[in-house]
Amino acid sequence: MKFRLQDYSSPFTIWRFHRLMARAPFWEPSRLDAWARAQRSAVVRHAFDSVPYYRKSLTEAGIRLDRLVDDDEWLRLPRIDKKLIQANSEEICSTSGNAGAIWARTSGSTGMPLRILLDRNVNAAAFALFWRAWSTGGYWRLGQRHAVLKGPLESGVWRINRRIRALEIVSARISEQTVDEVAQALRDYRPKFMRGYPSAMYLLCRLLEDRGQRVHIPMVISGSETLSDYHRAKIEAVLGARVINHYTHWERAGSILECEVGAMHAQEDYGHHELLDAQGKPVGPGEEGEITVTGLHNRAMPLIRYRTGDMGVWGSGTCRCGRAFPIIERISGRAVDTLIRQDGISVPGRAVTNVIARELKDVRYIQMVQKSVGLLTVKVVPSTNFSDATARGIVRDLHGLFDNQMEVHIELSAVEDLIRNPQGKLREYINLMSDEERIAARSRRPGQPATNHARG
Secondary structure, eight states: OOOOGGGGOOHHHHHHHHHHHHHGGGSOHHHHHHHHHHHHHHHHHHHHHHOHHHHHHHHHHTOOGGGTTSHHHHTTSOOBOHHHHHHTTTTTSOSSOOTTOEEEEOOOTTSOOOEEEEOHHHHHHHHHHHHHHHTGGGSOOTTSOEEEEESOOSSSSEEEETTTTEEEEEGGGOSTTTHHHHHHHHHHHOOSEEEEOHHHHHHHHHHHHHTTOOOOOSEEEEESSOOOHHHHHHHHHHHOOEEEEEEEOTTOSOEEEEOTTSOEEEOTTTEEEEEEOTTSOBOOTTOEEEEEEEESSOSSSOOOSEEEEEEEEEOOSOOTTOOOSOEEEEEEEETTOEEEOTTSOEEEHHHHHHHTGGGGGGEEEEEEEEEETTEEEEEEEEOTTOOHHHHHHHHHHHHHHTTTOSEEEEEEOOGGGSOBOTTOOBOSEEEOSOHHHHHHHHTOOTTOOOSOOOOO
16 A cells, blocks of 8 residues: 555644544543443444445344444454455445545455555544554654655665655665665664564564674564564664564554553554454453454444454553553464464464574574475575574474474575565465365364375
């Protein structure tokens, strides 16, 4: 999605949301809960009145609009997902109140780009949300310089966008050949903070480190991907930065932000967040569930109980930062970012990188690609210290993790050979199997052989 300044040119609305978002996190929990229930109920009533898809689905489900503040009735609301939006994008749009709304397209990092209709209200809310996120810790104020790792430009590796005071760096063009140029651009521009994909920032830091270089940036905002512990450690070491983790997405229905004491909070003044098990039931603290969100501010295309495909774990208790927002203990990554053993058991990709973390000191980047059940290609961008012993260590550790139920192949690669999405985003673990193949693999009985073990 492209940033267009005119889409955010609602100063009074932005200021109203800014005031709300400065105060709401510190409301009494009972006040925040009552406000959030009223807001999400209003979104559903609006959807019933003006959105053809929701009028039909809510009627079929027998939803009582006068009881939406009750948890039991809320949990009866149908959920939606990316496939449903793709198939019904026009029917999910409101038939009224869309003046100034724009169609925007997500990057499709999971292979499924979406068209989302965004109204001026949600654009203003998003501006205020990012204003709050980027100001976390007091490193940056609105109007100060920052840097962003982003999708492709027409040409070149970087440019200065004077409208938003940003040094824009093309993440897909960061390589051994360009890292010196990028480092010098950062030193010359002196941004107060940098935002972007953690995979791209990690790769930049590894390349800088290999050349014995350091660039100081006070704060880094990580977004749009799962931030791993080793990502954070490397970025903080090379850039001397405080890393803030911000989970959000371009559908503009949910946001989870790290506070100054390190806890992740669901931003309930922006969207309603649920963690649900495979049957759609809420999970408790310490249990993993799919992050399911309801946007509070987009009337043009309401997303109600939208399944993000990302997994998270609720925390418990309150945070010493004083915010009333609920705590997310961990964001586990996308449900599709799992690797499937020969016996059909799924292993989260994040667990894989944790196991081989000790070997990562000798590689610049690693990407795991699965095309068929029980077969994994590990694309390794080697550092100057990489050796056959490192490769053997990776294979040994992975065989141990997968209980010898995964055939592992090491493929030495250049940065340019890594698989990216159209916006230049790198994913560390990529399961290229079809939905049907994944379902069939996971339903296999222990000891049952795979029917397809292609090596292509």
